[in-house]
Amino acid sequence: MLNKIIVAVQKSDFDLNSELETLKLKTEKAGAVVIFVGKVRDLDDDNLRYLEIESFEDLAKSQIKEICDDAANKWDLEFILVKHRFGRLKINDNIVLVITSSKHRKNAYEASAFIMEYLKSNVPFWKKEVADKTQKWVENS
Amino acid sequence: MGKVKLKYFSRIRETIGKTSELVEIKSTNIQDLIEELQAMGEQYSVLKGRDFAIYSAVDQNIVTDVKTSIEGATEIAFFPPMTGG
Numbered sequence: 001m002l003n004k005i006i007v008a009v010q011k012s013d014f015d016l017n018s019e020l021e022t023l024k025l026k027t028e029k030a031g032a033v034v035i036f037v038g039k040v041r042d043l044d045d046d047n048l049r050y051l052e053i054e055s056f057e058d059l060a061k062s063q064i065k066e067i068c069d070d071a072a073n074k075w076d077l078e079f080i081l082v083k084h085r086f087g088r089l090k091i092n093d094n095i096v097l098v099i100t101s102s103k104h105r106k107n108a109y110e111a112s113a114f115i116m117e118y119l120k121s122n123v124p125f126w127k128k129e130v131a132d133k134t135q136k137w138v139e140n141s
Numbered sequence: 142m143g144k145v146k147l148k149y150f151s152r153i154r155e156t157i158g159k160t161s162e163l164v165e166i167k168s169t170n171i172q173d174l175i176e177e178l179q180a181m182g183e184q185y186s187v188l189k190g191r192d193f194a195i196y197s198a199v200d201q202n203i204v205t206d207v208k209t210s211i212e213g214a215t216e217i218a219f220f221p222p223m224t225g226g
Contacts, residue, residue, distance in 0.1 A: 038226050054151055056218060059201045060225075084225065096226055116226055124198075125225035126151035137152050138224045139193075 005068045006081040009060045014083045014097050023079050023101055030078035032105035034112040038096040040089045046131035048091055055086040056124035067118045071100070074114070075107040082115060084125065142166045142212065147178075150220035153195075156187040171197050172207040174217065193221045 004026045008014075016035065023033065040051045068080045079101040089095065098115050102108040120140060127138040148161045164181075168174035175195075178185040188195055197204055198218040199211055211217060 054154075056148070056150055056198070056220065059198055059203070059218070062201065063203070119226040121223055121225070123225040124150065124203075124220060124223050126221065127224050128151075137221070140222060140224055 004079045005065070005072065006083075007061055007064045007068060008083045009055055009057050009064070010083060010085060011087045013085070013094055016097070019081055019083075019097065019099060023081070023099060027078040027101065029103060030101040031103050032108045033099060033101045034105070034108040036096075036098040036112050036116055037094055038116075040091050040093045040095060042091050043129065043131055046133050049130045049132065051089045051093075051095075052128040052130060053086040053089060053095065054126045054128070055084075057086070060084065060124050063123045064119070067115055067122070070118075071111040071115055075102065075111045077102045077107060077111055080111070080115070082119075084119070084123070086125065142169065145211070145214055146216045148216065148218040150218065152193070152221050153187055153219050157184050169212050170208050170210055171199070171204060171217075174211060175207075188219060196220050196222065 042048050064082050064084065068082060071077065071080060077100060081099040083097045085095055096119065098112055100108040100111040129136055129138060144163050144165050146161055146163055149157050149159065154160055166174060166177060168177045175188045178188060199209065199214045200216055
């Protein structure tokens, strides 16, 4: 069981450099670090005012922790960090950060994609797009 | 059964008009509870899931089978499909 897993569900933003420093303190065996950042984007057919992300915080945290444990069982990883934000976010604000780290790049890449796929539809967050003309809850395509 | 805290999220929260409530219930599974809640008002018909799938979590465990027992539960949450990431 990998004990270098950090999970957070938070309102505040995250800082990439400080998270990378945390990683370096946790492990010196990792030669590869894959970073995924999901951020708020503008809409194609309307002007987004803001994105409201609602969360069931405790359950979201335990669901993310579960998928990190699954990833650690499937791939040989040195470190996993997942931080997901909620609240009112503007265009270009960060939503989610996934850092996976392993001795060599393949495991970190695959684990990162695996975690993000799961996050999309298995963790209790809901996004509402509030734009100039419309406001609607985002649905998974 | 007894009193259970019901929590609502996203579109369900908006339709029912509250984030949570403490309710005395008789039902012993999710399916029956949804039926039972219909009697409390028209707004609870959103839980029938006509427009989107309804998910539930019993004491913070997501359940996929509506026949799942809720006996002894203290908190039951209802929410639409999740859209994280």
